[in-house]
Amino acid sequence: MDAKKIWHLIRFLITAVAMYAVWLLFSASFQPYSLIAGLIGSLLISALTYQEFIAEHEASLGSFMPRPIQLIVFLFILMFYLYQSSIKMLGAVFHGRVNPRIVHFRTRLRSDLARMVLSNSITLTPGTITLDLNDDHLTVHWFFCNTSHAKVAGEAVKGRMEQHLKRVWL
Amino acid sequence: MIEIGRNIFALIAFGSAVIFGIGGIIGLFRFPDAYSRLQAGALCGTTAVISIFIGSLILAPTWAIAARIILLLFFFLVSSPTGAHIVARFAWNSDIQPWRPADQRRTGSDDRSKE
Amino acid sequence: MRLAMLEFMQWFLVLCSIGCLIRLILGPRGADRLVALNVLSGVALGFLVLRGVQLGQVLYLDVALVYDIFGFLGFLAIARFLKDKLADQEDES
Known part of the structure; x- marks a missing residue:
């Protein structure tokens, strides 16, 4: 064989x-x-x-098999971020001071599954929606924009999410 | 005693669901374009529904119902952003320009640039 | 207490769905209507779960599970249909 x-x-x-x-x-x-x-x-x-x-x-088993404990920890962190950003969104709904803008940036994650999970979780969390995912290039509609520089915007949107995901999927 | 504690936690969860739900519905009517409405509606709606799930999980009468609610919670964390992404992608592909506040309109360059 | 809370949340979700329906009818373009439909599907899911817990029946939760997993396939179909329709209109004009 x-x-x-x-x-x-x-x-x-x-x-x-x-x-x-x-x-x-x-x-x-x-x-x-x-x-x-x-x-x-x-x-x-x-x-x-x-x-x-x-x-x-697919390169190997490690690129799509998550580590179970880290995955559960990540889900709880995601729920916490969800509530945090939702409270922020409630404030925006009532006082109405928003600055929506389209930003483009890149991600450092390698496997397809991890990129998909990253785009899903930045759709969920800090007032952002992924419009397009093309290899490692993300197009994002950001609701509370304060910069137009690609790298700074990327760090602000991805935040600690990418660090946590790196631990889940290598 | 346990019953009273369960009721209090469920009351907290349902109360936050009511607040987020009202915020989401107001957001659907207040913002001027489809992207902003999607932001408010999808985010607050998702949080409201997850709060309802947590409240029902606390009040669940049997273990079979509780296990199914936990499964539903995890699937909803996957399926809700996927639905929001499908709607946003449809709006993006049908050439809808994102709305901007009046004082920001001339500063940035092209938002909808095709490469 | 318990039944009263579940009953109240069901009526609240009915009010939410009425708000979504108003947006669905008003929405000037196809994308706005899809947004309202997206929120409405989540509301329907919460309603099914509350009903199942109130009556103590597992069947409602099974329906909710399948509706949750296959719900976004409906959006995919509607988005594709609307895009085809837009392309047809551009061809005619």
């Missing part, structure tokens, strides 16, 4: 395990009929679709 076949097998197994976990979560019953039906279904679907689930050109 050469390296390529092993890589195919690993991707197939990860897809099947993920499918089976989702089946267990949704069906929430441990009768033998449901367990066997879920196993057959998840094997069949993952044989058909594992090429799309994990792309061939």
Whole structure:
């Protein structure tokens, strides 16, 4: 067996395990009929679709497998930032002093999944919405803009989020 | 005793949900263009719904309901910004200019520049 | 106390959805209507969860889970449809 076949097998197994976990979560019953039906279904679907689930050109396991403890910590930090920025947004709704502006900047994260999570979380948090994500180039609509310099704006928007994400996905 | 504590925490969560919900609805009507409305509506709406989830999680009668609410919370943290991003991307691709305050209008260069 | 809070939150969400519907009808362009629809989907999700907790039935939460995961596919379809329509109008004019 050469390296390529092993890589195919690993991707197939990860897809099947993920499918089976989702089946267990949704069906929430441990009768033998449901367990066997879920196993057959998840094997069949993952044989058909594992090429799309994990792309061939992914570098290694480390680029898409998060570290579980760090991921949970990140989710709690995200909830905290969500409440903080929402209180700021409430102030803006009532006094109306805002300065919306489009800014462009780059990110240092490498894997596609981490970039997707970064753009999702900057859509959630400090009054910003990701308009476009093109390789490592982000276009962001920022609600409380105070600078137009790309690097300063990037640091202000990404903030500590990128540091936390680096710990989750390498 | 435990019942009273649960009620108090649920009251706090639902109270913050009411405040953020009212803020989101006012934001939907107050701002002048689609991007700003999306900012206010999506951010305050997401926070209000998450507060409602936390309140329901405290009041949940059985463990099956509580586990499903936790799952819903994590999926909502993924799906809500995705929905907001789809709407923002539609507005961006259909050439809608972002609104600017009156004193800022001539300072910056082109916002909607196609490279 | 508990039932009263759940009942009150449901009525509050009904008021929120009425506000979103007004924006949905008023909105001058397609993007404004999509914004209102986005908020409305979150409101519907919160309503389903409150109803399920009030009646103590798991079925409502299953419906909410599926609605949560596949909700944004609806936005994708509507956005694609509106974009096609805009392109057609530009071709005609």
